[in-house]
Amino acid sequence: MQLDEFFVTGEPLIYAGMVSIALVTISILFFLTYYKKWGWLWREWLTTVDHKKIGIMYILSALAMLFRGGVDAMMMRTQLAFPNMNFLNAQHYDEIFTTHGTVMIIFMAMPFLIGLMNFVVPLQIGARDVAFPYLNALSFWSFLFGAMLFNISFVIGGSPDAGWTSYTPLAGAAMSPGPGQNFYLLGLQLSGIGTLATGINFMVTILKMRAPKMRMFQMPIFTWSTLITSFIIVFAFPILTVALALMTLDRVFGAQFFTLTGEGMPMMWANLFWMWGHPEVYIVILPAFGIFSEVISAFARKQLFGYKAMVWAIILIAGLSFLVWVHHFFTMGAGAFVNSVFSISTMLIAVPTGVKIFNWLGTLYKSKINNTVAMMWALAFIPSFVIGGVTGVMLGMASADYQFHNTYFLVAHFHYVLIAGTVFACFSGLVFWYPKMFGHKLNERLGRWSFWFFVIGFHVCFFPQYFVGLDGMPRRVFTIIPEWMPLNVISTVGAFGMGAGFAIFVFTILYSYRYSEREKTGDSWDNGRTLEWATPTPVPFYNFATLPHIDSQDAYVKLKQEGKTTFEEDKVEPIHMPSNTGQPFIMMAFMFIAGFGLVFEWMWMAIGGLLAVFVMMVIRSFDYDEGFHVEVDEIKRTERSARRL
Amino acid sequence: MTDHKKRIPTQHIIGFFLSITLTLVAAWAALQSDLSVRWIIIGIMALAIIQAGIQLFMFMHVVEPESQGGHIPWNMMFHGGVLATILVAGSLFTMSFGFSHDHDGDGHNQQEQQEEHSEMEDSTEHSGH
């Protein structure tokens, strides 16, 4: 392979991208060296197994990915508002919507939520870490290396261009030769492994490591949603793993699963993809629902309305999520009976989701709404999501979907649920838990600005898309007819509004780092209802000095009433904690190398990388490190200074 | 599997004996018997499920008290089974229309008609010359 085949050439945009990536990398390396931060980076972050730090790393990476996906979105919107400017040609546009969709769902939405789960869930249930801290680090690094593998396709080898759904035979070796599609397969494969491990980890954590006496039906609702999400992950991700592996076998090893030759069956890919893909969209919405429940009940200063109904609704949605996948290909011609079955199962999801919506409204009833930025994101979610949801039900009516399918009506639907649901939740949750993570709040005034820009921009961007969809504008086209221009221009204006909102959000983070008042108590909002607020800020690495007995929902409310804390001096005992280790980072780095080798079909590299991974596993197997104990004295010292006793 | 101190693992031995027998029965049903294909498939799949049960309960102790009555393991196995059913049955349900879109029905007739048609065409052409 020639060097000019290896690097993507001939595109000014990509040269610009390469230059900026190089500059950013060089400056990061420079600062790390200049301020002698290498050791710090390695000790504190790369080798950490602390769920809080891992959570923060997830969130930072997800924000970076939101930026990347967002820039993709801006480029698409620019192209569609000025189709004759030749900003993007067809091929380039195809690559961009593919990476946009993939990055946003796999490398932005999921990691963001997993980051929040990582930080919050162990604190909410009174645990000192997740069940398998080592595995947790492994998950994170597998996600990050997977994301990097996917993202370098931008400058090396070429991006995938068959849509985030990668339908075969288009995505097969015959019609999409070259490494692009392999990046998709291996990037997702690598990060998928980590996601599966996360699912297992959280299930065990939540099922087995709750504070003494905390019953399942006393768990905070975000923890519940994490549990159920993990359950979906455990049962859905293996499907993706297999589907990706099969396509890899097709592309790299000449198998015939989804090919046009050898009696392959391309549509089986669509089937497998959506058997994972539909549960996947609920993987990114259920934790969001959990976050909204927490935020709404905290700032409404009221217990969540209908807690039990809320929990059962989540469980029901999770169950149904495995029974509706065919609604993504109603138009495949499977016949009226099949479509009827899946139409009905799809629409049924509206019922438990409705129950949730009404219970949030019920929580607001007779409440005292404290309109903070976190709450505003949560409130904006309710009406916006309902629009996305009811249009989803319209898509669910198969015979109508024959007209909606593959149009902007669909694009509008999924952005209404993904952004108003998942993205608003990420912002809401980040603002809400930010003081716990970083010891200071985000500036509220700036927060409002970013909120309004983003939310108004969002509606301006996506509401018109319903109508341009009804007018017959298909998705994934890079140029449009004059009739569709006005609505598309409006849409683009809205998109840039969102861009501004996001820019202000990032600025808020920097501004607040510099100017915000530092936290003095653990209960930053004075409204904390669950155990995470019972810890001091910053949270000691072992989380809880002593574990309270929990006998009610909203445990911290009760603790506050009784004047108790999670530091009962006379009950402190040594705490056992796991040691840091660089193994996960190194193992996944080898995995990355193996993946990279497979992408370019350099077998020596793939095999070498895999062997190194096995060696790391053997090392791990012989590693009998038992962790260490935090002594009582140290705990007391830490707690006293943190609590200013 | 309450008593782990026993010298002779009766449960394992029974399990082993059963699994060998069931395997033989299945092989016999499939290769030697003259049941109809449909009944063979139903029968041997049922045997396979029983065997899976034997492994789970007699060898893997899904429900032993040490794992708290196996509540969670049992749950995972059960739901895994449900999902496996959805995956296999669901894929067949929605995918196997594949070749019957039309090929068995009038699709082929179309094709034949078409062939006749072009043959006719050919002949007229020839006679025209």
Place this chain on the structure above:
Amino acid sequence: MSSHELKTGPLEYRTEEGRLTILGFWIFLGAEIVLFATLFATYAVLFGRTADAPSPGELFEAKTLMIMTFMLLTSSFTCGIAIHEMRRGSVKGLRNWMIVTLLLGLGFLGFEIYEFIHYAHEGATLQSSAYWSSFFTLAGTHGLHVTLGIGWVTLLLIQLTQRGLTPKTSRKFFVIGLYWHFLDVVWIFIFTSVYLIGMVV
């Protein structure tokens, strides 16, 4: 993360770490069920799509199949005995039965490799058709699991000689026991729905 150790019950369950790991492994097995189910679903859907390659009925041999199946069934049994011995506190019993298991596993693998090579000679490879792709992937994934299991048992046997029976080593053996039985379950379904049905239809 408490390091409290129980004084009674099987070793592998005595520490919190052991209990969590075993539970986690069960959940992992749930995921494995789905993984194999996806392969089975693919196999079922692609059944009959042999293109120009021979059909399974022509290639499958009842004799090899029965030998392989009995080897794996027996290995599952010996593995169960090994864990039983472990719970009785017998390092020797555990080691010896585990070695028997290992050998049976190796035998199974040998036959599988022989079988695959044989099919390839007859013109059925991963590349020859959709059906054969799905066959080799399904059976191959199982075979790969067995291979990994063999490697894993070997590592554990070394650790057993180094450290004897501790809560940690016995937890590891218990877990691989689950894994091994699980592979047997998967094989039963391959035996039934791939081989037997393949020979009947």
Place this chain on the structure above:
Amino acid sequence: MKNINRLFKKGLALLPLSLVLLLTGCNSDLAILDPKGPVAQTQKDLILYSVYFMLFIVVVVFAAFTYMVVKYRENRPGRKETDYDPDLHGNNKIEVIWTVIPFIIVIALSIPTVDTLFQLEKPPEVEANEEEQEPLVIHATTADWKWFFSYPEENIETVNYLHIPTDRPIEFKLSSADAMTALWIPRLGGQKYNMAGMMNTHYLEADEEGVYKGRNSNFNGEGFTKQTFEVYAESPEAYDQWVSDTQNQAPELTQDRYDELLAPGLTEEHEFSSTHLAWVNHGNPEGMDYAINRHFQKYGELMHLESHQDAEDFMDEENNDDHESDRDH
């Protein structure tokens, strides 16, 4: 800030209203809501039916939401003590109500959905004053990035455009020579996939004369955007005339010519006085690898397609002289 705040929430509440306006006001403009045939009509009716339910739901939720947000703000002037009840944690009766009502709505939506699903599998029903006609069979085959329409009974084939008679059901036989695509003519009805090695049946019908836009609506690579065609729906007489003109004047389609056309790329409109079905039907398993075997190497090549580049059909009003029956939309 507070004011904007409130204003915006009001604005949100107005959204459904704007929906009504757009739906009624621009009704006739939006392609999907402007049917020109019975299939599209059925779908439009179903869509409007569902929209009424959705509007009802949206109005209820928005009203309740606005009420809560306005009334229970902490610093609303005139807040009363009784407006706060932190211990209110649920009510079974109301849970049942808001479970059952959506459930009923779902049933109300399911019935017509299932009904139309079965209807759409058959040729559209004949209206009272019309005589029943055999559907016109047209094989619609796609290849990267063009359309072949074969009329087996008439023994003609067109590329990238389609003529149909009005008031007669059309039975499309959909298949693809390579990637998965979909036939979609919004004003005549919804889409269905074309797949290699299989054949889907799709019924449409026009009951008004006119030129309608049709396209491939399922992404299949670089030329996707430009894989469009025009549908000339004309009176049966005009249609028959066109058929016989094509039969008499158009060249025959040879296999070489066909293979050439099949190669990935864009192409102009063509017509032939024979069909490719004579030697390959891509909808049969045997026809599945026909194109890929012939053009394997060409699928990876880039066209560097830009939006001003004419793809014969899409942005421009192209060579009308092909179609004497051209009419305005």
